[in-house]
Amino acid sequence: MKKKVWLFLLIFLSLSLFLVACADTTSEEGEGSSGDEKAEGSGDDAEAKAGEPKKGGTVTFAFTQPFQGLLDRGFYEGEDDEKILRFITDSLVDTNDELQPEPGMADFEVDKEKNTVTFTLKDGITWHDGEPLTTEDVAYAYEVIAHPDYEGMRYTNVNMIEGVEAYNKGKVDSISGIEIVDEKTIVLSLTDVAPNTISNLWSYPMPKHHYEGIEVADLPESDAVRKNPIGTGPFKVKNIVPGEMVEMEKYADYWQGEPYLDGVVYKVIDASVATGSLKNGEIDIMQAPSSQYPEIKKLDNVEAIEEPALSFNYIGFKLGHWDAEKGVNVMDNKKFQNKQLRKAMAYAIDIQGILDSFSNGLGEVIGAPVPPVSWAYADQSELEQYNYDPEKAKELLDEAGYVDVNDDGWREDPDGKEFTVNFDTMSGSDISEPRAQYILQNWQDVGINAKLNGGLKEFNLFYDVLEKDEPSVETFMGAWGLASDPDPTGLWKSDSVSNYARWVNEESDKLIEKGLSDEAFDQEYRKNVYVEWQKLINDELPNIFLYAPVDVYAVNKRLQNVHTNSFTSQQNTHLWWVTDANEE
Incomplete structure (x- = not known):
């Protein structure tokens, strides 16, 4: 089993190219204040303020969690690797600031009548080893992801192609819906064209020549992926220190033009030293821990850019398990089946207090798993507001039969048996421990005997135990970075x-x-459907939805042309440049 349908992004059942399980986003990615403000001297204003772009120099990009090293888009699982991949890979289809698809490495045409998508590759695109990108590489990516031995998370980004299901089950040797017209043109015949087809269809080629001779099952652990990855992006990998650092150098033959920078160093740092590292110039750019935002904002050499994120934080209930053989979820954990119990536990949580105390208010409380930046966001007045109300929580618990029958200070379940709640959360930030204790105290204040399940867990371990449905996991705090399209299939369908x-x-x-559906090609119709869905999930409450963050990107003033949106700060990195390039 692979982990973290990530966070960013990227990935799962339908429209999950960028769905991704996130790290400790409350500290690592703030969310919530006015996301429209851009710091002076950064972003699009930088070039005019700092003069003409200069060639040369390197920058250091920081992240606060160790990376796995799955450096191919078809295999990566979390934003730890995704942020590296943004420097070394490009997509056939890009997403603009309005969260709409647009041509990237290829032009595309969707024929709704014929149920086809045609990609036409742009000229002059080569892999980092100099080999040209061809439609064979595009087809190969579909073949790998659809292969019976593929264990990654992108199958639902290809299963709409005709013949993929039969290929995946080993019934045929090729995928009937893939037609390679020539080196630049590929036509995909689909079982159906949906409103989000272009956003959902896998759009990252794989270097077929680079992976030659490697079995699909062996690719994730191969040197070609982990030690010597190649892409078509502006920077190529020069050196990897597993889990700690990736040195990248510019790819001079990059199809959109030679990058200004000589290179980028991706470095893992401890979140607690973020402010000091930025102040000392050891770090040029990072998604800043929101808990350190006031200190970072005061730094003379740093611009702090706020950006509403396409993500949300939540506390989940384990309601059952994943049946791998049947490929479905089974909701058979009796402990949290009582919706009134779940609602009581929601009212017991001081969500705004968490946001204010640990993220400097950088976020917006939400009632469903759709952030305000999405066009499908529901008017929150139409949803039940689980505002902090411990007295209401107590009333709901009493009505549901969760009462203290032996006067020990803790509530028993309706059968009079001991009722305890395990809580899992990630380590990795300076506020992870105190925030966890804050949540536990909220539940304890209403008589729920809640405790940490074996202490804080490292990012990868955390998602491992969630995916494997470890019996000791009962409630958990996580975060999801979402795709540009609001289709909830990848996170909420019964077979996800x-x-x-x-x-x-x-x-x-x-x-x-x-x-x-076909009616959903009308976006207003589609939004109304998703509003109804948000009302349903808000009432059923399989998660306690906490807040949608506002990311804070800290950028050293020497670094220019950094453009941010709700996806990332890593847009058009070939246009980044540093003011002191000639001094290095």
Whole structure:
């Protein structure tokens, strides 16, 4: 089993190219204040203020979690690797600031009548070893992801191609819906064209020549992926220190023009030293821990850019398990089946207090898993507001039969048996421990005997235990970075392995399918469907939805042309340059 349908992004059942399990986003990625403000001297204003771009120099990009090293888009699982991949890979389809698809390395045409998508590769694109990008590489990526031995998370980004299901089951040797017209043109015949087809269809080629002779099952652990990865992006990998650092150098033959920078160093740092590293110039750019935002904002050599993120933080309930053989979630954990219990536990959490105390208010409290930056965001007045109300929580618990029958200060379950709640959360930031204790105290204040499940867990371990449905995991705090399209299939459908709550709801499945129907080509219709879905999930509450963050990007003033949006700060990195390039 692979982990983290990530966070960024990227990935799962339908429209998950950028769905990704996130690190400790409350500290690592703030969310919530006015995301429209851009710091002076950064972003699009930088070039005019700092003069003409200069060639040369290197920058250091920091992240606060160790990376796995799955450096191919088809295999990566979390934003730790995704942020590296943004420097070394490009997509056939890009996403603009309005979260709409646009041509990247290829022009595309969707024929709804014929159920086809045609990609036409642009000229002059080569892999980092000098080999040209061809449609063979595009087809190869589909073949790898659809292969029976593929264990990654992108299958639902290719299963709409005709013949993929039969190929995946080993019934045929090729995928019938792939037609390579020539080296630049490939036509995909689909089972159906949906409103989000271009956003959902896999758009990252794989270097077929580079992976030659490697079995699909062996690719994730191969040197070609982990030690010597190649891409078509502006920077190529020069050196890797596993889990700690990746040195990249510019790819002079980059198809959009030679990058200004000589190179980029991706470096893993401890979140606690973020402010000091930025102040000392050891770090040029990073997604700043929101807990350190006031200090970072005061730094003379740093611009702090706020950007509403396409993500959300939550506390999940383990309602069941994943049946791998049948490929479905089974909601069979009796402990949290009582919706009134789940609602009581939501009212017991001081969400705004968490946001203010640990993220400097950088976020917006939400009632459903759709952030305000999305066009499908529901008017929150239409949703039940689980505002902090411990007295209401106590009333709901009493009504549901969770009462203290032996006067020990803790509530028993309706059968009079001991009722305890395990809570899992990630390590990795300076506020991880105190925030966890804050949440536990909230539940304890209403008589729920809640405790940490074996202490804080490292990012990868955390998602491992969630995916494997470890019996000791009962509630957990996580975060998701979402795709540009609001289709909730990848996280919430009954047959989604990334549905970590293991929530099964027939009405939810029907609404999700309705949001991809022919009628849903009308965006207003589609939004209304997703609003109804948000009302349903807000009422059923398989997760306690906390807040949508506002990311804070800290950028050293020497670094110019950094453009941010709700996806990332790593847009057009070939245009980044440093003011002191000639001094290095």
